[in-house]
Amino acid sequence: MFMEDVTEGGLGRADLKLIELLARDSRISNADLAREAGLSPSSCWRRVKVLEEAGVIRRFSVVLDEEKLGLTFKAIVHVHLTRHDPEQLAGFIRAVQTKQEVRECYATTGQADYHLVVQCRDLAAYNRFLEEFLFRLPAVASAQTNLVLRSIKTWDGI
Missing domain, CATH: 1.10.10.10 (Winged helix-like DNA-binding domain superfamily/Winged helix DNA-binding domain)
Known part of the structure; x- marks a missing residue:
């Protein structure tokens, strides 16, 4: 460990x-x-x-059964931004932080600017997420989706 x-x-x-x-x-x-x-x-x-x-323990939480909650669609979305000006970045970050489908968001190095872990009910719900939310953000130039076929390992703590 x-x-x-x-x-x-x-x-x-x-x-x-x-x-x-x-x-x-x-x-x-x-x-x-x-x-x-x-x-x-x-x-x-x-x-x-x-x-x-001391902030070592930030909060106590539960691990949910995603399938029982009907959240069977999971994707990793690689987001490319149009520009990197502070106002556009702040708007993108604020919007992503408020969207329930976005489970995780990482600013990264490499080809994509951000990587989102997105989870929703099904492909139709994901398509609505893209069309009604992600592609309407002024900072977003494009996005590439990788569907999660199955989880091999997830981190539940230590």
């Missing part, structure tokens, strides 16, 4: 163990978390609070 290699930030083995356990199951009770980490419940609670206050 890569967290064992952390040497900066003052995280000790107990902190790393807590992070690992919480990443696996953020609903674990403090008593069970303490037992599995080899800590007293009060010490465990304090350490978790310190990790939260």
Whole structure:
């Protein structure tokens, strides 16, 4: 596990163990978390609070079953921008941040300027996303879509 290699930030083995356990199951009770980490419940609670206050733990969340939610269409969209002026970039970023279908957005090096992970119900919904949203953004010159056929590995924490 890569967290064992952390040497900066003052995280000790107990902190790393807590992070690992919480990443696996953020609903674990403090008593069970303490037992599995080899800590007293009060010490465990304090350490978790310190990790939260330090921003190491930003939030607790759930992992959803996309298929059961009807979100069976996933694509990686490589977006090319027309220009890179600050106003156009800010408008693109604001718009992407508000769109529910966009699960992730990365500014990258290489041929495309941005890579979006887009998820929706089906191909028709994706086509609406392109026509009614993405291609209407002034900053967007073009987009190339790669359909996700199946997930081999996803990151659920540590």
